[in-house]
Amino acid sequence: GQQVMQIPQYQHVQEGEDFTTYCNSSTTLSNIQWYKQRPGGHPVFLIQLVKSGEVKKQKRLTFQFGEAKKNSSLHITATQTTDVGTYFCAGGNAGGTSYGKLTFGQGTILTVHP
Amino acid sequence: DTGVSQDPRHKITKRGQNVTFRCDPISEHNRLYWYRQTLGQGPEFLTYFQNEAQLEKSRLLSDRFSAERPKGSFSTLEIQRTEQGDSAMYLCASTDRDRSYEQYFGPGTRLTVT
Numbered sequence: 001g002q003q004v005m006q007i008p009q010y011q012h013v014q015e016g017e018d019f020t021t022y023c024n025s026s027t028t029l030s031n032i033q034w035y036k037q038r039p040g041g042h043p044v045f046l047i048q049l050v051k052s053g054e055v056k057k058q059k060r061l062t063f064q065f066g067e068a069k070k071n072s073s074l075h076i077t078a079t080q081t082t083d084v085g086t087y088f089c090a091g092g093n094a095g096g097t098s099y100g101k102l103t104f105g106q107g108t109i110l111t112v113h114p
Numbered sequence: 115d116t117g118v119s120q121d122p123r124h125k126i127t128k129r130g131q132n133v134t135f136r137c138d139p140i141s142e143h144n145r146l147y148w149y150r151q152t153l154g155q156g157p158e159f160l161t162y163f164q165n166e167a168q169l170e171k172s173r174l175l176s177d178r179f180s181a182e183r184p185k186g187s188f189s190t191l192e193i194q195r196t197e198q199g200d201s202a203m204y205l206c207a208s209t210d211r212d213r214s215y216e217q218y219f220g221p222g223t224r225l226t227v228t
Contacts, residue, residue: 042219088156100215104156
């Protein structure tokens with residue numbers, strides 16, 4: 001079955017440093033979504049990428065979808081303590097009864113030291 | 115509050131007992147998903163519904179697990195003869211497929227099997 005791998009598992013940064021997490025799928029994806037989960041909370045949707053090579057920005061966050069639609073990245077510029085949490089990528093498959101089903105990566109736990 | 119709600123939030127049960135969880139999705143959302151999340155892992159897909167139809171069930175899901183969405187609104191997830199390995203956070207999410215595939219997660223039910 002489809003597997004989604006995410007690295008690194010942990011990332012500790014000083015406030016103001018940049019952060020990047022990478023996501024790789026064993027199969028071509030129809031779309032990729034990113035979620036953030038705060039400690040003790042539930043996943044909250046950040047963004048969805050659909051097109052090959054797509055790049056989207058949300059303030060200090062930049063999301064990319066690879067040309068082959070098998071990998072993605074999330075980059076945070078100048079981290080803040082409010083960025084603390086676990087970032088998950090989730091790959092989606094199109095077509096048939098699997099439409100809308102997501103396969104989540106293991107997540108990257110980000111801690112930010114003030 | 116018009117978000118996804120889950121009940122109960124916490125459940126402690128003894129091995130061998132049956133448990134049932136409830137999820138109330140956002141009212142206009144026609145797709146509902148169940149996930150299981152263990153510590154340090156991303157949400158793992160269990161099953162999903164479009165309206166009242168159960169369209170897919172994970173192959174990892176044993177016969178002890180069953181889910182229903184009888185009227186296409188709320189859903190229940192039942193685990194029979196619980197085992198210690200069933201201890202996890204059970205998350206429910208819903209989405210409106212006609213608008214986007216962003217999944218809105220509920221707060222989860224934390225199950226502890228002693």
